[in-house]
Amino acid sequence: MIDFAFQNPTKIYFGRDSLQNLSGEVRRYGNRVLLVYGGGSIKRIGLYDKVMEILRAENAHVWEISGVLPNPRLGLVKEGVKLCKENDVQLVLAVGGGSAIDTAKAIANGACYDGDPWDLFERKGENTSVLPLGTIVTLSAAGSEMSDSSVITRESDMCKRGRNTPFNYPKFSILNPEYTFTLPPFQTACGIVDIMAHMMERYFTRVENVELIDRMTEAALVTVINNAPVVMEKPDDYNARAEIMWAGALAHNNLLSTGRTGDWASHKLEHELSALYDIAHGAGLAIVFPAWMKYVLDKDGEKKLAQFARRVMHVEDDFGSDRETALEGIARLEGFYHSLGLTTTLHENSIGQEDITRMAERAIKLGGGSLGSFVKLGVSDAEAIYRLAL
Ligand code: NZQ
Ligand code: ZN
DSSP, X not given: OOOOOOOOOOEEEESTTGGGGHHHHHHHHOSEEEEEEOSSHHHHTTHHXXXXXXXXXXXXXXXXXXXXXXXXXXXXXXXXXXXXXXXXXXXXXXXXXXXXHHHHHHHHHXXXXXXXXXXXXXXXXXXXXXXXXXXXXXXXXXXXXXOSEEEEEETTTTEEEEEEOGGGSOSEEEEOGGGGTTOOHHHHHHHHHHHHHHHHHHHSOSOOOOHHHHXXXXXXXXXXXXXXXXXXXXXXXXXXXXXXXXXXXXXXXXXXXXTSOOOOHHHHHHHHHHHHHOOOHHHHHHHHHHHHHHHHIIIIIHHHHHHHHHHTSOXXXXXXXXXXXXXXXXXXXXXXXXXXXXXXXXGGGTOOSTTHHHHHHHXXXXXXXXXXXXXXXXXXXXXXXXXXXX
């Protein structure tokens, strides 16, 4: 285990009655509120009205940034920053999934920075403060409700970049599993894949003697796998939605990173896919992650992949070698993704090989010359992984 510092400051309100805590938080941070949400699902599920009712009761002044797209864009961030600066906004409140939350994070940071908010993503500038940010989650997936990360796409060149900073931790997040009952099966499935990917990125490490976090991660993965068919079959199963919602937050709040170095190559390779083809992040991960596993297997990856196969995918220990056991584990993972109605190849998503070199080069460039730490990847490795995913 390597040395670490761990602090996650986000306060979580979890459960059926969790929304009632919004009033106290508005009183704490201020009632000049910027509400950030997506294309209208929060209105269809009646959550917008409930939130507005609470804000009205607090005599709040409310400004709105709506229409956040999946794979959220910089343009709307800039609009939000302008609104915050012009109106002395005191609290940025995201209601929705990862895209609404990431937009709100970029706005809350950008409002405390004098230049172009994209500078912060390019590490050309730093803010020294941030507006308080709260979230009300309607989709278990990105884990942004408890993460230090925000991922935004610049429209001019469709460049998708993440920024990690302690300023991105929300002050509070409200998680009511009931708000996820209305998710379409595809979004539920993409969310499950993303949650598992956040666990797996941290699990595949070269750091030894990390048994506690390994076993916690395996338990979390198995919990998600067990509850996935329940929510796919019965979208309003509260207990199964609750298990997945809490797993989604814990997957990405950095607890499972403690004492180890994560990999994150699959995420960076996926971000190129969702930037260029505008596919859902989770759908992209279902394609990239198994291909990454197959590639790293023969780069001294068989021991950890076999452990994953045995403890998470329940592969019996009679496959003769770690390599065979690992391969069976990868096949079962792909089978699990298929059981969620997702595909695991680029071709099935009408994506050919034409952009592979471009995606590989940009991913490696954005990674500062390489990606990953379980196996360090260069451009030719990234290309090979995309080709394995064809
Ligand atoms: O826009 P609306 O109308 O709200 O509809 C959304 C959207 O179309 C819909 N939806 C959300 N809650 C719903 C619902 N539909 C019905 N009922 C509900 N209760 O779902 C669609 C997808 O929403 P989105 O927010 O885009 O999904 P997700 O939460 O998966 O977020 C994806 C974004 O997060 C980034 C991804 O790259 C992607 O841009 N990530 C952010 C991370 C972070 N900040 O820590 C980490 C992740 O690895 C990830 O990269
Ligand atoms: Zn992710």
